[in-house]
Amino acid sequence: MPDPATNLPEAVTVDDTALRAYFGYRMKRCFNAIQADLAQALKPFELRMLTFTALALVVENPGLRQSQLAEAMDVERPNLVTVVEELVRRDLITRDRVPTDRRAYSLEATAAGKRLFADAAAAVEAHEKTLLAGLDPQLRAGAIEAMHHIEKGRQRG
Amino acid sequence: MPDPATNLPEAVTVDDTALRAYFGYRMKRCFNAIQADLAQALKPFELRMLTFTALALVVENPGLRQSQLAEAMDVERPNLVTVVEELVRRDLITRDRVPTDRRAYSLEATAAGKRLFADAAAAVEAHEKTLLAGLDPQLRAGAIEAMHHIEKGRQRG
DNA sequence: TATTGTTATACTCTATAACTATA
DNA sequence: TATAGTTATAGAGTATAACAATA
Structure with missing residues (x-):
């Protein structure tokens, strides 16, 4: 009514x-x-999207520097400081000076970090499976392609 | 190297x-x-995505209440207070008590609000045209469909 | 009791400017 | 000079709890 x-x-x-x-x-x-x-x-x-993403990239790219991580995550450097700090504090990654460039730090995942990432990744995958249930796989792939295209196009323009 | x-x-x-x-x-x-x-x-x-969206919904649904606007925008009620305030302050919308329910307010766009929305909408459309340039229209439609599907699915689950 | 709108508050994400220590 | 990382800071978006007025 x-x-x-x-x-x-x-x-x-x-x-x-x-x-x-x-x-x-x-x-x-x-x-x-x-x-x-x-x-x-x-x-x-006890991960957020930001810390999960950072952990994933460090696991996959041992020796990564913070500036590279920032660029890969498309965030400004200062915003990564607390993220890296948190992961180090939790002994999920290590952070060591690069001998050849004492300004930089080299990030590496610990065994615990790799384990946690594996478990969290499985949970994320399960989550996405639920989220995308009933969605045509072609639609899903198309959507990912479209989003990637938009993101790349913006970097050019 | x-x-x-x-x-x-x-x-x-x-x-x-x-x-x-x-x-x-x-x-x-x-x-x-x-x-x-x-x-x-x-x-x-001088609009943000949030104020643009609110203005659009008020233009399109004269007499809308704040709680309906919040639900339509999928944000919590408190977060809309400053948005509505801003639009009222700029004389883009009016905010009057509903006679039959003195708890509620009825929102309506002013002539200036409708004009600004029309102009802003044209700018947004131009922006999206640039953004999506080179994107297969079918991919675009598919992506929108996928996103809609995901959003709806989440409300159910 | 329940609902509308509000206040107060807090947390997260993001960005910029300016600093330090190295290069 | 330029770069890596940091500090300080600010702004935007979001969420929850508690309140007053009204239903």
Whole structure:
């Protein structure tokens, strides 16, 4: 039954026709949903998306420097300091001076770090499987391709 | 030439194989890029993505209540207070008590609000056109469909 | 009791400027 | 001079708890 004052149904059915077509709008809503879900999936490991991503890249790239990590993660260097600190404090990665360049630090995952990453990665994969359940694999691949394309295009322009 | 200390090339070519496949990772990077770009496109109108979205929904749904707006935007009610305040202060929307429910407020766009929205929407459309240039229209539609599917699926689960 | 909007508050992510120590 | 990492700081987005007014 519509509310006579607003002429809108009591149940919320808001018209977002003008926004639906916007890629950015759709993306924001979807990303918020994923982000919130993923945070839950990572909670048992006391990881956030940011720390999980950093750990993944260090595991996969032993000897990585912080500046390289920052560039790979597409965040500014200062924002990585606390992330690296946290992973070091938890003995998930080590952080040693590079002998040939004493300004730089070399990051490496510890055995514990590799173990935690493996477990967390499995949880993330399970989460994504649930998240993307019922989604045509071709649609999924297409979406990933589209997002990659947009990201690359922006770097050029 | 590889750095002998890290055994990594000096030029940053970090391996993110383990992350590439993650929808969330790809999405985060892409969304960050879009968000930063869109903020630039909206700057001339002194709008952010959040205020633009709110304005769009009010223009399209005259008489909307704040709680409906919050639900439509998928944010918690408290986070909308300053957004609505800002739009009211700039005379882009009005905010009147609902006679039949004196707890609620009814939001409506002013003539100036509608004008600004039309102009901003044109800028956003131009921005998206640039952003998605070179992207197969079918890929774009597929990506939007995938994102919508994921968002809806999360609400169910 | 429940709901609308509000206040207060806190946490996360992000960015910029300026510093240090090295190169 | 330039670069790696740091500190300090600020801004935006988000969430929760508790409140007043009203239903």
